[in-house]
Amino acid sequence: MALITNTDLPADLQAAWEEIDGYARNYGLDYFPIIYQVLDYNTLYEVAALGGFPTRYPHWRYGMEYDQLIKGHVYGLSIIYEMVINTNPVYAYLLEGNTSIDQKTVMAHVSGHADFFKHNMWFAPTNRKMLDAMANHAARVQRYIDRYGYERVEDFIDTCLSLDNLIDYHAPYINRPEAQTLVSITEEERMMPSQVEGLPVEQPYMRDYINPPEFLESQRQRMVEEQQRLRMFPENPQKDILSFLMNYAPLDRWQHSVLEIIRDEAYYFAPQAMTKIINEGWASYWHSRIMTEKAADTSEIVDFADHHAGIVAAHPGRLNPYRLGLMLLRDIEERWNKGRFGKDWEECDDLREKQAWDKKLGLGRQKLFEVRRFHNDVTFLDEFLTPEFCVEQKLFTFKYNSDTELYEIVSRNFPEIKAKLLGNLTNFGQPFISVQDANYNNRGELYLLHRHEGVDLKVSYARDTLRNIWKIWSRPVHLETIFDEKRRLLTYDGSDWGERKLD
């Protein structure tokens, strides 16, 4: 199914790209080769609906996505100018018929993204051959469809998709000892004494002082608990529920394989969700520099400014990630250029002095490249969001007021804004849920825990999701959560939903 047949860039765009490529590399951007393809809007939206990959496994949600994109386009509500995917080489798609200034802006923007993909550490473990992997996934799913029937496979894909946010977003970056359930038994015995001995005592008369009975008792208690824990399954809570199900749920081989596909793709897309603000900010920063300093000539600059303003516009009452990222990066550049950081800066409380603060360090550019290397949205905002920036950008927190049934501005207080922003971004705004016990009630039932952090789950969705987990686990499934300020246990046992209060 060759979606895109013509890969030649028209001569004028090729020339434009060579020019922009030169500027970008001169600025220090570095990326895998970029292959541009010019698509008509139908094909562009098709690719967009498929997440940027021309070959995906068949699923109705791509059709839904496409339907909405096309309608958005026809009604003039939304236009996609560009798409770029994290692969090597990078594939980027341009919309046929855009003006040349738009195409140039897009190319400059894409070079920013491509540089970010290559150098940001959160993208380091991603599969750069994902184009091939996606095509292989498609072929595998198609094979299962041919063998087991469309609806059966589709139904299972729906079930798996319902769980695709239950992964451990940080798993690719750290080695979690507790995620390894296989520790050799002899190793463990060596590390864990079989009885409580207390602390080593050199003088016998000191024994009761060093190891008083209460202490020994508490040690004994801990050992019993520890041993009980070892009898638990899993021994430690597991956050990567998808992989847990893959390992332990009773699945057919093809189901196992589909689950793996969904999990692979979820992990592949995770860094993009993790770096939305900083990634878009970085790309916008570079397109604006490349265009205004180099690429746009006097006849184009007004059109560029118009387009750029559209991208980074502050919509009243909303937060535009392009704008937030761009402004924060510029702010960082200025601060490090002027030396507005460190102990002296923090401790200075003379406003006038602060306003005139300029040590002429010129470290801005260097700092920016460092930021793009190490940060994701959470660490980026945590480290660089300042009270001054919040005031300048007129940030505020809002909340739903159930009395008036409106969203209302709550506060312009810096700590609150920061806490809210980080709270919304942490774990991608997804709830933390982990497998606590897969042998609950000693009957092989699955016990999940939602770590409640102030916001309730949407109960109707939670129930449907629970049912989908049951479909895979095939034994009753429980979720401990809090809503309406009460600890509760939701249960689905294959036919009925149950709910009971804990405590």
Next chain:
Amino acid sequence: MPQRIERDLNRFRQIIRGKIKQDLRKYISHGEMIGRQGKRTVSIPVPQIDIPRFRFGSKGQGGVGQGEGEPGDPLGRGEQQPGAGEAGEEPGEHMLEAEMTIEELAQLLGEELQLPNIQPKGRKNIIAEKDRYTGVARVGPNSLRHFKRSYREALKRQIATGTYDPANPVIVPIHEDMRYRSWKTTEMPESNAVIIYSMDVSGSMGQEQKELVRVTAFWIETWLRYQYKNLEIRYIVHDAAAKEVTQEIFYRIREGGGTKISSAYKLIMRMIEERYPPDEWNIYPFHFSDGDNWGGGDTRECVEILRDKILPQVNLFCYGQVRSLYGSGRFAHDLEENFRDQETLVVSEIADRDDIYDAIKAFLGKGK
């Protein structure tokens, strides 16, 4: 080349279709799509289908926004999902607009209500002729010259005779290369149908009753339009006297006064005589009333007209009795008593919106 996405799109539409079918009773009784109908399509609001995930409810959420305003200022209803990233959305409440052609909708209706296809009554030999330009011929008028084909022929000939030079690709068609579009005349039997709606607009028929009629009429039209190529619709209103009106007036008009149903039946009779010979037309009179007729004498007259004049000529006569503020009269009862075994007369009572579904099933379920 068919698009890759087509398959997913078709599957998506199929799922939506399934949803609509599932909830058809609801759609029928609420007539939600009626106001939105375009020429050949209706657009139907369907709740967005969503893959359930563990996610936050929107209640406690909130987020961070940007712009002017003091604490306490509302952000307005229009900004339902302001703020950063993924937070605060509520996709469960989004609506999709599913577009559907009238044919598809009628098919759904037919499947769901298990409606039999109608066996057209009138003469089958009403023939419509239609010319379609489907073929290509070697002779023809210049105005129908087929440029592409002609040049292709010339190219083929030049390659075959070795006179084609790729370096200088000049193609000169000669007389034998010329191709012309040609037409075929297709004949298709056509079946004509007419719906004659009549409605009681006496004082006892209120807005709500008319709405019931309007929704019922929409579904009847959808089905009959699907069954017949050519459908005409006429409207009659009556109180003590009957007159023909336009569609707009039919649904808007408010009259007072008493009710003489026979006046409407006489008008129906006259219409059929003047314009719709039954051997050429499939005739569907529908009559909606609250059943409160002037008196026994008029009802007797109605029964006579029906028995002698109308019923022998029509495919089906449907009487829908809606319940008005003053309750419903006994006209439905009278009809049922007089035409107990009459195949071509259907009586249905429509007390409220939930009855529309059954009324349509009763009206159209006979396959006449």
